[in-house]
Amino acid sequence: MSRRTNFRHFPGFMALGLLCMFLLYAPLIIVMVYSFNDSISVTRFDSVSLRWYRDVFFGLEAGKFRQATFNSLTIAIGAATVSTVIATCASIAMLRAGRFRGKLLSFPLLSLPLMVPEIVTAVATLIFFSAIGFAAGHATILVAHIVFCIPFAYLPIAARMQSIESVYEQAAQDLYASRWDSFRLILLPLLMPGIISGFLLAFIISLDDFIITNFVKGAGVETLPTAIFGAAKQGIKPNIMAISTLLLLTSIVFVSLSYMFGRVESNNKRE
Amino acid sequence: MTPSAHTAVGIVGVTKRYGDYVALRDLSLEISDNEFFTLLGPSGCGKTTLLRVIAGFEEISAGSIFLYGEDIGALPPNKRHVNTVFQQYALFPHMTVLENVLFGLRRLGVAEDNARKQGFEALELVQMSGLQDRLPAQLSGGQQQRVALARALAPRPKVLLLDEPLSALDLKLRQAVRLELKQIQHETGITFVFVTHDQEEALTISDRIAVMNEGVLQQVGESREIYESPSNSFVASFIGETNLLPVRDLRVDGARATCLLPGGVQFSFPAEGGASAGEGLLSIRPERLSLTSPQEGLLNGEVVDHIYLGTDVHVVIAVAGTLSLTARVQNDGAASIPDLGARVGVMLEAGAVRLLRN
Numbered sequence A: 001m002s003r004r005t006n007f008r009h010f011p012g013f014m015a016l017g018l019l020c021m022f023l024l025y026a027p028l029i030i031v032m033v034y035s036f037n038d039s040i041s042v043t044r045f046d047s048v049s050l051r052w053y054r055d056v057f058f059g060l061e062a063g064k065f066r067q068a069t070f071n072s073l074t075i076a077i078g079a080a081t082v083s084t085v086i087a088t089c090a091s092i093a094m095l096r097a098g099r100f101r102g103k104l105l106s107f108p109l110l111s112l113p114l115m116v117p118e119i120v121t122a123v124a125t126l127i128f129f130s131a132i133g134f135a136a137g138h139a140t141i142l143v144a145h146i147v148f149c150i151p152f153a154y155l156p157i158a159a160r161m162q163s164i165e166s167v168y169e170q171a172a173q174d175l176y177a178s179r180w181d182s183f184r185l186i187l188l189p190l191l192m193p194g195i196i197s198g199f200l201l202a203f204i205i206s207l208d209d210f211i212i213t214n215f216v217k218g219a220g221v222e223t224l225p226t227a228i229f230g231a232a233k234q235g236i237k238p239n240i241m242a243i244s245t246l247l248l249l250t251s252i253v254f255v256s257l258s259y260m261f262g263r264v265e266s267n268n269k270r271e
Numbered sequence B: 001m002t003p004s005a006h007t008a009v010g011i012v013g014v015t016k017r018y019g020d021y022v023a024l025r026d027l028s029l030e031i032s033d034n035e036f037f038t039l040l041g042p043s044g045c046g047k048t049t050l051l052r053v054i055a056g057f058e059e060i061s062a063g064s065i066f067l068y069g070e071d072i073g074a075l076p077p078n079k080r081h082v083n084t085v086f087q088q089y090a091l092f093p094h095m096t097v098l099e100n101v102l103f104g105l106r107r108l109g110v111a112e113d114n115a116r117k118q119g120f121e122a123l124e125l126v127q128m129s130g131l132q133d134r135l136p137a138q139l140s141g142g143q144q145q146r147v148a149l150a151r152a153l154a155p156r157p158k159v160l161l162l163d164e165p166l167s168a169l170d171l172k173l174r175q176a177v178r179l180e181l182k183q184i185q186h187e188t189g190i191t192f193v194f195v196t197h198d199q200e201e202a203l204t205i206s207d208r209i210a211v212m213n214e215g216v217l218q219q220v221g222e223s224r225e226i227y228e229s230p231s232n233s234f235v236a237s238f239i240g241e242t243n244l245l246p247v248r249d250l251r252v253d254g255a256r257a258t259c260l261l262p263g264g265v266q267f268s269f270p271a272e273g274g275a276s277a278g279e280g281l282l283s284i285r286p287e288r289l290s291l292t293s294p295q296e297g298l299l300n301g302e303v304v305d306h307i308y309l310g311t312d313v314h315v316v317i318a319v320a321g322t323l324s325l326t327a328r329v330q331n332d333g334a335a336s337i338p339d340l341g342a343r344v345g346v347m348l349e350a351g352a353v354r355l356l357r358n
Helices: A013-034 A051-058 A062-096 A103-115 A118-131 A138-162 A167-174 A179-208 A211-216 A224-233 A238-268 B047-055 B097-107 B112-125 B141-153 B171-188 B199-205 B223-228 B233-238
Strands: B007-018 B021-032 B036-040 B062-067 B082-085 B159-163 B191-196 B208-213 B216-221 B243-253 B256-260 B266-270 B280-284 B289-292 B299-308 B312-319 B323-330 B343-348 B353-356
Touching (some): A051 A062, A051 A238, A062 A103, A138 A179, A138 A238, A167 B082, A179 A238, A211 A224, A224 A238, B007 B047, B007 B191, B021 B047, B021 B062, B021 B191, B047 B082, B112 B171, B141 B171, B171 B191, B191 B199, B233 B280, B233 B353, B243 B323, B289 B323, B299 B323, B312 B343
Parallel strands (some): B036 B191, B036 B208, B082 B159
Antiparallel strands (some): B007 B021, B007 B062, B208 B216, B243 B256, B256 B266, B289 B343, B299 B312, B312 B323
């Protein structure tokens, strides 16, 4: 049985795997390596220096990048917060409210943004905003981000809630807790690892988003990804590699944290 | 029809339906103040549903529920002054033992000083003093069970509901905790409603037992009454073991009764009054049958099986080929236990036979 499912026995599996890994990570490694290049060339490596990191923070385009970073962070925090609250409410409705009309349809609707091509959502959102006369700017980006972050926040929260038996909330109500108290004192603390994991995931998804942001942002409003794209259009300079490396590190940290919070819960699960 | 204020729990015509499935059927029951009351039945009989109905976790489809004269049928669980010990304990995993025990008192708005006093009293009652700062995960199963009990007792509920609280413990511990529960009930004077499927547990622990089957109350009474005078064949066979014999032509004549057993065997036995009835079911407990020589027996048969129980042996006797009787014989050495294939007579005393009408 285990022999049949052991992929290592397929001829060429190792080579194919290595090729995939190479194609995935080689570009990232090149960007990271060249971000420490002292020369202005993006093809020839001179010597190691932090020149382009200084350029990102203090160079000609530093002001633009700083503003874009600020926009990205505020939008990501706002979008992650609101979508986490909505996702928490949604998972309570899906897993604790018993049966209700339209429940069967709710899960596909919740997770639809994961499946719809992002470009379609982007165009549709843009058309929708202009149809209702919602002026492009920070607010449009925030609203769009909240919407597509919901499923990313929902998945870890719902997974956590599934592992919490409802007998805890019953015990709380049996001990004179109102519905609100049993949520606040019992369900919420038990749910917290899932909520943190969901928040971090939503945060990084919002921080990284380019396509939808590019469509719905107003003129002059830039987030970090759109600012990088704008700068790259005028020719790739090593400072773009430096800022991309920084963004990459941020992503890795947040995704790892999200994963760790998701895991702590399953290790701690009692009985 | 309102039960008096001395009735701890009054259940009046309660029905509980889940769609087409009827979990409780027009059930009426009165549980007295300061009583150790047990709901007993096989799984799926509705005993846990009845407990959850009293706690308020299930809405009833019809009927009413009274707690010391107050109609609580429409109140949510947090407005009913009853507490539950859950089968899975359901201790809050993120709170210490003490926080768990104080939870109910704090929700009731008891001043912190008094709450702590009551909390420590409850922990002392279940012999868990000193472990108040542990988390539930750091406790053994038996300790968790005690904390669950302390948590439910701390707010001094009018009625304590226990949903098979001993089923997760091993046999020795279960027997010890059983006695302790009984003692705690005595000390606190709180009415206990205890759910179990274990008839031995029910017989040893209860003041009164309600036997349930398929959502219907079968019989309510003291342990002795339930065992000695079962009201129907379900109760007779669920509580302990019994020989059930379908009979015809039952006639009682003074202190003697006669009837026809299956296979046309004539059976005559000592009876204590009672009326003649055409057909019925006789219930005879195995320990009320004694073995003798074939000449002296009321019935004769052949030993076909031994079932070894330790202190006793069940001797299975085939009578007239079609009928099988089980007699319980004390295991006092091999001498008193007849060999397989031996012919034996079966004797019984007056009062050993109970006639059940179906």
